[in-house]
Amino acid sequence: MTRAFNFNAGPAAIPLEVLKQAQEQFVDYQGAGMSIMEMSHRSKMYEAVNDKSQSLLRELFGIPENYDVLLLQGGASTQFALLPMNLLQPGKPGAYVMTGAWADKALKEAKLVGETVVSASTEADKFMRMPTLSEIEIPGNASYLHLTSNETIGGTQFKEFPETGDVPLIADMSSDILSKPVDVSKFGVIYAGAQKNLGPSGVTLVIIRKDLVENGSKSIPAMFRYSTHAKSGSLYNTPPSFSVYMMNLVLEWIKNKGGVAQLDQINQSKTKLIYDTIDQSGGFYIGCAQPQSRSLMNITFRIQNEELEGLFVKESEKEGFVGLKGHRDVGGLRASTYNAVPLESCQALQQFMVDFQKRNG
Template sequence: MARVYNFSAGPSMLPESVLKTAAAEMLDYKGTGESVMEMSHRSKEYGEIITAAESLLREIMNIPDNYKVLFLQGGASTQFAAIPLNFMNGTGKADYVVTGQWAKKAAAEAGRYGDVNIVASSADKTFSYIPKLDKSTFTKDADYFYICMNNTIYGTVYHELPDTGDVPLIADISSCFLSEPLDVTKFGMLYGGAQKNVAPAGVTICIIREDLLGKARDITPTMLNYQIHADNGSMYNTPPCYTIYIMKLVLEWIKNEVGGLEKMKELNEKKAKILYDFLDSSEMFKGTVVPEDRSLMNVPFVTGDTDLDAKFVAAAKEAGFINIKGHRTVGGMRASIYNAMPIEGVEKLVAFMKKFEEENK
């Protein structure tokens, strides 16, 4: 059938040109006579792929030389433990802001290894906003300060970063990775699973200021010790080679076809505006997030009537708009409009919503 518009929260759409290249190179990568899936990770050919992926990421995100870029496995969930194991090495204290399920899980895992101070939470209103932060509640001698930048389930994003002074800021950017420019120097560590904006599921990118490395706790499993991976160029053991290859193709797409992160941001703002403007004007569909904290990537909305929500989700699927059902904790719908969602996908979705509203008044 025709390609569908996939509004999944992740894994989600990849640029069609990337998939076409992957298909064309499947049996014979650039005249090597082998698939990238079959390449020895120690071969010259594969070395060029992983090196290019890192270089492209550094260039696109403007990552300074004093940051290490690691391509790991295990998803963000594995980093929930690796972060305290690697960085709770001074006072054993860390500050966490709880803006949703993923921040909450991260805080809970850190709490198994040290003292976690929940400086703020938006649980009281189903995480529909980013809490205002009061600096006087921050732990002055914390080993780090942790946020989840974009909250996939709830559709919120930090438009302003907390001022943590000398305390390193660590951010999970899984669902806003490469969606817009980010000042890397404001962070001790940025990380995320790649399966939303960067690659298929199976690779986790960690960008870490190098002075924070080398102080992992004794109990840290070797494979969770960031220093080990930094020392070995993400090749301490066999990396998820093919997933990294697809990431390289996506990075090339951002650089060459989109034109970099400023352009990516423009495009994402344009897409999000189409949807939010409609939500703000609709009588039937309402966004669930306070306007000032709305995400560019994940847009949850409801009709206020669960039967009507279900009818809409089913009709949308029928019309080729898939995975638009909201997370069970928010209900209703959620349109995840990641980098690879074409603008026509959003335009057509809004046209479809308008028609649905007309027909179901």
Template sequence: MRYTYNFNAGPAALPLEVIRQVQNDLIDINGIGLSILEISHRSEEYELIHYETQQLIRDLLDIPSDYEVLFFQGGASTQFAMVPMNFLTREYMASYVYSGTWSGKAIKEAEKIGEVAIVASSENEQFKRLPDLDEMNIHPGSAYVHVTSNETAAGVQYQNLPNTGNIPLICDMSSDILSRPFDVSKFGLIYAGAQKNLGPAGVTVVIVHRVLLDRIQGNIPDMMNYRIHAKSNSLYNTPPVFSVYVVNLVLKWIANNGGTRGMAERNRLKADLVYETIDRSGGFYKGLAHRDSRSIMNVTFSLLNEELERCLLHELRLNGFIGLEGHRDVGHLRASIYNSVTYNQCKVLTDFLTEFQRRYG
């Protein structure tokens, strides 16, 4: 039995059904006499998992046939460097939207590779509100436009992303992929670390249009080259077998629970519950993100003073609530309510917050 309420920002909660299946397969997967931790990435057993996982992603996101679905190690942080290494050549610049901590890290990596233009920023508002993408001034010589769809630290999320025309749109969706439906065909490349909505840490999913692969020059290391990995169907080197396997189970769980539309409905109900508790507290709790930029994945909030925040975090830990400390760049509190977090877990949290206010308000 589980006695904790997991609101960690990543690695984050997994569905209990998935954890139980993992527990079973750690000893013997599919009756072959080997643990999932032992099978070869060249084995028939793994190849079935590998290709099925790619197809599940395609089905759940309705990915067009001219896109590749790839698996990488290194997390989204590696993708911060791989994107410019593959697409930012000397004759181009890269356009970035600076919306918070993670887009800022992506910008710093890109600046090591080539010329970067920040076409929209909310730094002067401490990233509490998203930059207005309608006012982007994209240079026609841009290799791509990079956007982070959900900033976990500040708790802000785009509900709609722009049409960038002939300039490829590249998106870091690490913290909200598969939380809602979206049109993949608007993007040149999407990347997402698994440890929020997809599975455990250890694998990053990349969805890339084949037209972009043709633009990659041959002067970068093979391990950092999207085209090399696409040609080998993400089996160029040993993939993160265990992580891909768990992603496979999570994708099946999503499919069995209404797909991306089902996840969107669940996530909106959970977010509404938590935000309503904050908003009706009369100022005892205060949401950090501007209302029109609020994330349905990461709810950031503060209390009247730091002493009350320390007291609340202490009591939360004593009562089995995990991961509610705010990101180190922001502080205060944060409840990460990804796909696997249940409405009931959010209700227990909001009941606790209401009772805490009754005692200390």
């Protein structure tokens, strides 16, 4: 079998070692005579997987003890609504940093729940950069400040995060979670869908400070309350058991790779290959995001005309590349270089880009 050069934006690449391990255990998990998907989520065997996943997350991401680690369903899009439902207080607006499509979706959901305010926006720059920290204005009475750490469509990423004082900082880290070290203690909440850096779709990670859990709304249904899931260790209802199991394997893979700091170095090396190819192309390739905001997870770029972009996608697919067509809302080209995308795939893409320019430049 020949593996594709997978640059999909999500669901995205999963480490081959993880897939092989899951394949070996698919029918019979640790001698149970059944797969992990078939066993009760109340069994000791599954509870061990659930607990180990949370423990590995704490270890790899440096999550302090005064935070709960929740493994939920519904994707990050559900968190767009659950966050304001739990944390948005009357007379205390939710402050949002507008950086692109995902930040916009989060804001729209919050507006259905209560009062909101835009603390900063880069719409005037077509969301091709992240705001500087000095541009972010936080109301003193805000319930929280929400930002999207990495915008997959535009290919922009925060390189540093604002100091918010007593206002909880909330981050959607769906597309760069565990790709680089982060000081979790700066945040009130970090959440992420799994399907980019943590494993397959189906499970959503929520890291939330315990005081925010305790002070969350009590007037919303039990399934929507963070306190419900915190008290039950993420086993209040039937969990996405296979997705949690796969995430557990990915976390072990990250640990065996040397941890998040080591992955950060690998990710920087991977993306430098592609960005250097763009910058050294003499204008044949044009980077979309402003250099100071370039993402290490999603590289967005254009070619001189759309006809060549179509040819680039067509020829790349023949060579085994997958997922290089830009998001349907903006067009262009995009290479998503998440943790599980190997260096060899980026080297192959670099060579293809150089060869394509030679033939079409």
